[in-house]
Amino acid sequence: MTTSHRIIIDTDPGQDDAVAILLALGSPEIEVLGITAVAGNVPLRLTEKNARKICELAGRPETRVYAGAVRPLVRPLVTAEAVHGKTGLNGPDLPEPKMRLCDGHAVDFIVETLMAEEAGTVTLCPLGPLTNIALALIREPRIAPRIRQIVLMGGGFFEGGNTTPAAEFNIYVDPHAADIVFRSGVPIVMMPLDVTHKALTTGRRIAAFRDLGTRVGVATAEMLEFFERFDEAKYGTDGGPLHDPCVIAWLLKPDLFSGRECNVSVEIASELTMGMTVVDWWGVTKRPKNAMVMRDIDADGFFALLVERIGSL
Ligand code: RIB
Ligand code: CA
Numbered sequence: 012m013t014t015s016h017r018i019i020i021d022t023d024p025g026q027d028d029a030v031a032i033l034l035a036l037g038s039p040e041i042e043v044l045g046i047t048a049v050a051g052n053v054p055l056r057l058t059e060k061n062a063r064k065i066c067e068l069a070g071r072p073e074t075r076v077y078a079g080a081v082r083p084l085v086r087p088l089v090t091a092e093a094v095h096g097k098t099g100l101n102g103p104d105l106p107e108p109k110m111r112l113c114d115g116h117a118v119d120f121i122v123e124t125l126m127a128e129e130a131g132t133v134t135l136c137p138l139g140p141l142t143n144i145a146l147a148l149i150r151e152p153r154i155a156p157r158i159r160q161i162v163l164m165g166g167g168f169f170e171g172g173n174t175t176p177a178a179e180f181n182i183y184v185d186p187h188a189a190d191i192v193f194r195s196g197v198p199i200v201m202m203p204l205d206v207t208h209k210a211l212t213t214g215r216r217i218a219a220f221r222d223l224g225t226r227v228g229v230a231t232a233e234m235l236e237f238f239e240r241f242d243e244a245k246y247g248t249d250g251g252p253l254h255d256p257c258v259i260a261w262l263l264k265p266d267l268f269s270g271r272e273c274n275v276s277v278e279i280a281s282e283l284t285m286g287m288t289v290v291d292w293w294g295v296t297k298r299p300k301n302a303m304v305m306r307d308i309d310a311d312g313f314f315a316l317l318v319e320r321i322g323s324l
Contacts, residue, residue, distance in 0.1 A: 015040045015041075015262075016040060016041045016042070016134055016262045017041075017042045017044055017128070017132055017133050017134065018035065018041060018042070018043060018044065018133070018134045018135070018136050018262070019043075019044050019045050019046070019047060019120075019121060019124060019133065019134075019135050019136065020032060020035060020043060020045075020046045020047070020136045020138065021046075021047045021048075021049055021079070021117070021121075021135065021136065021137040021138065021139065021141075021143050021144060022046060022047070022048060022049065022058065022062060022137075022138040022139055022255075023048070023049050023050065023051025023052045023053070023058045023099075023138065023139030023140065024048075024052070024058055024061035024062050024064075024065060024099060024100060025051070025052040025053075025058070025061070025091075025095050025099055025100070025138070025139070025255070026095060026100060026101075026102060026234040026235065026237060026238035027138075027238060027253055027254045027255040027256065028052070028061075028062075028138045028139065028255045029061065029065045029100060029234055030231060030234065030235070030253065030255065030256045030317065030321070031136075031138055031255035031256040031258060031259045032046065032062070032065045032066070032069070033065065033068070033069055033227065033231065033320075033321050033324060034256050034259045034260065034263075034316075034317055034320050034321065035136075035259045036066070036069040036071050036074070036324065037069065037320035037321055037322075037323045037324045038259070038263055038320050040262075040263060041259070041262060041263070043074060044075070044124055044128075044133065045074070045075040045076070045077060045113075045120055045124065046062050046066070046074060046075070046076045046077070047076075047077045047078075047079050047117035047118075047120060047121060047143050048061075048062050048076065048077065048078050048079055048117065049079045049080050049117070049139045049140055049142050049143045050080060050081050050082055050083075050088050050090075050140070050142070051090070051091075051139035051140045051180075051181065051184055052090060052091045052092075052094070052095045052099050052139065052180075053090050053091075053092060053095060053097075053098070053099030054081070054088070054090065055078055055079070055080070055081045057098060057099045057100075058099060058139070059076060059077075059078040059112055060107075060108060061098070061099050061100045062076045063076050063108035063110050063112065064100060064105045064106070064107075064108050065100075065105075066108075066110060067105075067106070067108055067109065067110055068105060068226070068227055068230055068324075069227065069324050070324060072109070072110040073110075074110075075113050075120070076110070076112055076113060077112070077113045077115060077116065077117035077120045078112055078116070078117055079116060079117030079118055079142070079143040079146075080117075080118070080142035080143050080146060082142075083140060083142050083184055083185035083187070083188065084142060084145060084146070084185055084187045084188050084191075085185075085187045086184075086185065086186070086187070088184065089174075089180075089183065089184050091180060093241060094238070094241045094242075095238065096237060100234065101237045102230075102233040102234040102235070102236060102237035102238065103229075103230040103233040103234055105230065117143050118143055118146045118147050118150055119150075121135070121143065121144070121147040121154070122147050122150055122151040122154055125147075125151075125154040125157045125158060126151065126153070126154065126157070128157075130156065130157040131157065131158075131159050132159060133157070133158065133159055134158070134159045134160050134161070134162060134262070135158055135160075135161045135162075135163075136161075136162050136163070136258050136259065136262075137161065137163040137164070137165070137181075137192075137258075138163075138164050138181075138254075138255040138258060139181055139184075140181050140182075140184040140185040140188060140189075141163070141165070141181070141182075141185055141188040141189045141191075141192045142185045142188045144161065144188065144192050145185070145187070145188035145189075145191040145192055146188075148191055148192070148195055149191070155195050155196060155197050156196075158197045158198075159198075160197070160198040160199070160200060161192065161195075161197050161198070161199045161200070162199075162200040162202070162258050162261055162262060163181075163192075163199065163200070163201060163202065163258065164181065164202045164207065164254050164255045164257060164258050165179055165181035165182045165189065165201065165202075165203065165288070166179050166181075166182050166189075166201055166203040166204070166275065166288030166290070167179040167203045167204030167205060167288065168203060168205055168288060168289075168290035168292065168304070169205050169292075169306070170203070170204040170205045170208050171204075172204075172286075172287065173204060174286070175284075175285070175286070177278070177283070177284040177285075177286070177287035178278075178284070178285060178286030178287050178288075179203065179204050179286070179288070182277060182286045182287075182288055183285065183286035184286075186277055186278065186279045186285055186286040187279055189277045189286070189288075190277040190279050193275050193276065193277055193288075193301055193302065194301070196301070198303075199275075199301060199302040199303065200261060200302070200303045200305070201270075201275060201288075201302045201303065201304045201305065202254070202257040202258055202261065202268075202305050203288065203290075203304060203305070203306075204252070204254075205304075205305075205306045206257060206268065206270070206305040206306055206307060206308050207252045207253065207254040207257055207308075208246075208252045209252075209307065209308050209310055210252060210253045210254075210256075210257060210308055210310050210313055210314075211239075211248055211249065211250035211251065211252060211253070211310070212235045212238070212239045212250040212251055212252075212253050213249045213250040214249060214250070216250065216314045217232050217235050217236060217239075217250070218232070219314065219318045220232040220235065220317075220318060220321065223318065223321070223322045225322065225324070227321055227324040228318075228321060228322060231321055235253070238251060239251030253313075256313075256317060257305070257308065257313070260313050260316055260317070261305070263316060263320075264312065264316055266309075267308055267309045267312045267313050267316070268305045268307065268308050268309075269305070269306065269307045269308075270303055270304045270305035270306045270307070271292070271303070271304060271306075272300040272302070272303050272304075273290050273291050273292055273294070273300055273302060273303075273304045274290070274291040274296060274298035274299055274300055274301055274302075275288050275289070275290050275291075275301060275302045275304060276288075276289045276291075276298065277289075290304055292304070
């Protein structure tokens, strides 16, 4: 199967990030050029370690993992241990990683890769706060036209926020970075809460991972069983939203999703709505359409893809 996507995953694992990484590593259509960790769900020293744990779980210890920003551009770091647990990867008992963290800063890796690879061939897949991506764009503005596309999980509009009434976690943690990314002119595909909240880890879907009977399948079920409890209690649903794998699933099967090109602007002034993604879904302004905003998903097809590819690890 030919590689159709060469990607850098920027991430703050987090159980849902972990499942996204497993999906990417289990899909031959995708070449993971590197994984860059950012502070978010838990501090950087944990997100980078968790990224390495997941690469080893996938049997891919040769994957290059870099540590990036330790805090947002302007605001203090806000983390989410209440959702992800103290380690950020509560659920399975994964061993301390043996694979080394790569030397050098994640932002330098992103810039150097984009400047070295043929223009338009590398996709960035941010799954956490956008601090590393914004820093890369500031460090070397020439990367912007070289990025094939940015496919990110973040934001929310009709669904509101999950961290404040107005803002989703990834954007709320670093709204200034998100503002830089959404103004960059780089083609963006956005997976907001409006679509991820339709991809619930129901009991039946988690059982399908456990029934794989593999170490990766059972660990995935254990991660999701831990991860979903917070949102099940909050929303009263069977299962919690599986956010980050939507990014990788779109690369593999874009027809699982539907949405429309819109303007997305990020609130960075008002404390009340800080980090809100204002989506001009009905085109009532003349603001540039800077993102393809997804709103619907074939959830059964999404989970079938996840089980198939994670089952291959
Ligand atoms: O709001 C959900 C997002 O915040 C996901 O990426 C989750 O991993 C956390 O980073
Ligand atoms: Ca994440």
